[in-house]
Amino acid sequence: MRKLILLLFAIMPAMVFAQGFQVNLHGQKQIGMGHTGTGLLQDGASVLFNPGAVAMLPENYVQAGVSPLLFKSDFNPSGTTDQFRTKNKIATPFTFYAVWGPKDSWWKLGLGVYTPFGGLTDWGNTWTGKYVLQSLNLKAIYFQPTLSIKLADFLSVGGGFVYNHGDVDLTRAIPLVNASGQPGQAELKGKGHGYGWNAGIYVKTEAGITVGITHRSRVNTTVKNGDAIFNVPASLQSIFPQPNTFTTTLPLPSTSSIGFGFYPSDKWTLALDVNFTNWDVYKVLAFDYATNTSALQDTYSPRNYKDAWSYRGGAQYKANSKLALRFGGGYATSAVADGYVTPEAPDANRYYVTAGLGYTLARHLDLDLSFEYEYLKARTQTNIESQLSGTFKTNVYIPGISLAYHW
Secondary structure, eight states: HHHHHHHHHHTTTSSSSSSBBBBOOHHHHHHHHOOOTTTOEEEEEEEHGGGGGGHHHHHOOEEEEEEEEEEEEEEEEEOOOOOEOOOEEOOOOEEEEEOOTTOOOSSEEEEEEEEEEEEEEOOSSSTTTTTTTTEEEEEEEEEEEEEEEEEEEOOOOOEEEEEEEEEEEEEEEEEEEETSSSEEEEEEEEEEEEEEEEEEEEOOTTTEEEEEEEEOOOEEEEEEEEEEEEEEEGGGGGOOOOOEEEEEEEEEEEEEEEEEOOOOOSSSSEEEEEEEEEGGGOOEEEEEEESSSOOOEEEEEEEEEEEEEEEEEEEEEESSSSSSEEEEEEEOOOOOOOOOOOTSSSOOOOEEEEEEEEEEEEEEEEEEEEEEEEEEEEEEEOOOTTTOOOEEEEEEEEEEEEEEEEE
């Protein structure tokens, strides 16, 4: 039994911060154009996409948006015709941006509050992988004050400090049944924080092409004194002491991007972005429990993630002075190596398409809508630690809406 219990806690949120939880929903204009924005000058979302571009914005901004995310995944256990599906729960990644500076000034200040990592997954308590995961609710909220400086009419730079507030709630079954035959349950709940930075350069070339280069740093997020809650048969409560807490540190990886903006006419804007995410930093997952027993020991579990890339393209067409139409798409590689795929986020290489529109409601007020569909390639895996074996198929649906006031 001891080996079984140790395995259970070694695979606690095995993939809570992976490509599948890198949300990338940072602005409706940018989503509509395939998540491009590093080399563009669009709105207050430049605080995140490229702090260097903020000083070039011709107006000040206050804007907010939300992108309800529906994650639908199916699992077919190897050697069976069974199908298990996630429940229809909706996560709500959000953004808030503010940009201010004197008119025609060489500097601007910005503030961004956004959710670059997060997820909401619920497989229920009866599926075949209940001992690996029942549900996960994860949020990582970044706060980023920013300063951007125009060095010349064609060049600006900027950067911001990042504070991350993280919140995680994970449940799974324990293979220890009570008198009525029901398995036990473990729940890990905690809040954590970390620190980092975001910096960028924005250039207008003589050819009329705009170029942006950015780097968002790694943010080590530490959860201290999180609650480790165990519901087990009374006869085993002594080896699952209550109350109990845990401490863990998870690396949120750095991201480097380069983006280009092209302007073939007054009505058309085209964009390309390439993003590199340094997931190679996620080597191990370790948990330190405040109180240990013969069955509940601290764990040290290898993850060996790999770096991931995404390739993005998009376009905007200005139909008239009030209406803009947008579309785009891209391809992203998975950070999760074979043998480490888990139901927290059954990650795989993915394709996506996006669409959107912008409409000027009033002189200083814009409404932006977006929609995204992601298709993850089917992935047949046997997890090295849990031995959960089967095929995951996943689709993601994401509408979005935002309002922007500018002056």
